[in-house]
Structure formats: structure tokens, C-alpha cells
Amino acid sequence: MTCSEDSKIISFDIPVLIDNHPVTTLVDNGADYRVINGSLAAQLRKVTTPWFGSPIRTADGHLVAPMGACTATVPICGATFPGSFIGLLECSRQLMLRLNFLREYGAVINLRKLVVTFSTPRTLDDESERPT
DSSP states (O other): OEEETTTTEEEEEEEEEETTEEEEEEEETTOSSOEEEHHHHHHTTOOOBOOOSOOEEOTTSOEEOOOEEEEEEEEETTEEEEEEEEEESSOSSSEEEEHHHHHHTTEEEETTTTEEEEOOOOSTTOGGGSOO
16 A cells, blocks of 8 residues: 555555456545556457547556556456446556545445455346346
8 A cells, every 4th residue: 555645645455356457456546537558458358438538647647548448347356347448558556446436336445354245236246236
């Protein structure tokens, strides 16, 4: 885990599976988007849709045009969470999740025990939430 006192931004790496492929993801409370590295997207043979939005500003201040957007599933702690990601050709991490991704699914992060728990039933594992 890394923490910046000046910016009050906390970020940390956690191991996850994305479409059953193990990666280490950066969870960043300062990120505006969920990001997948372009090489990982190609390795997973993700179908990307064109990005029509504005370029995004990276943590180091550079503007980058995403290569597109895709969807993926991220199993964490026995539950499978769907997510939309933007693809970047060059990215320091294979996968980046916004802290909102965790908040969206009711995650509670216990930093002392290094445990993430989820309090929401809204996952792909919940039969009642699946489309018919």
C-alpha cells in the first residue's frame, strides 16, 4: 500500500483474476476510470469499442487518448464483479480499479488485516441478478 500525506490519496495493489487470468491490480482512490493495459487486453482477446471521449490525464499530468473500451469480469473473494474498462496502450499497471469500483459493491477494506470484504449481493454469482 502507498499513501501520500499531501494529497490524501491512498492506493494499493491486490491480486485478482480478470477473466480468469491472474494479475495484480492497483486500487487507486484518485483514479477517474477503470483501466486495462493494452497488452493485457490483447492477451485476453478483448473486443474493444472506440473511445469517443476526451483524452484522459494520467497521474503524471500527461494527456493520453484511450485505445477503446471493453468489459471484463473480476472475481474477488469468491464473488464475480462485472466492470467496464478503458484501454491504454501504455500503462504502468496491467489493471487499475477506481476505489469507486469497490464502493459500488459495498467493499470494506481492513488495512490492518489486509482483508477486503463485500456487503452487496450484486454480483454475477447471484442468480437473481443475472439477465434472463
